[in-house]
Amino acid sequence: MKTSYILIFNETNNFLNEIVGGIYTGIDEKTIIDEIGENNIVCLIPLKVAGRCYNDRKNDLRNKAIDWSNNGGEYQNWSYGELSTIQTFFENNGRRYGLLGEFKENCIC
DSSP states (O other): OOOEEEEEEEOOSSTTOOEEEEEEESOOHHHHHHHHOGGGEEEEEESSOOOSSHHHHHHHHHHHHHHHHHHGGGOOOOOHHHHHHHHHHHHHHHHHTTOHHHHHHTTOO
């Protein structure tokens, strides 16, 4: 299964320099960075929990939730489907790693 990414970036190919975002699937992180440019990326969050042990994965998930909380509002045109995908990711994994209460308290899911 391919990893999906929450991606928010500054679109510099037009005269408006507007913020663009969405959930992108079927592309790897290196390609995203190469095509958009590291300086234009506001937020890039893989929707996959990574780490060698339980605590590493739990901390990775917590850090992704913090990134989403701090940067998700930069892009205003999220579809309901995208928001549902993001909420489901954090809710399912928050339950798995004991972070669901913290996520609900901080309006992550």
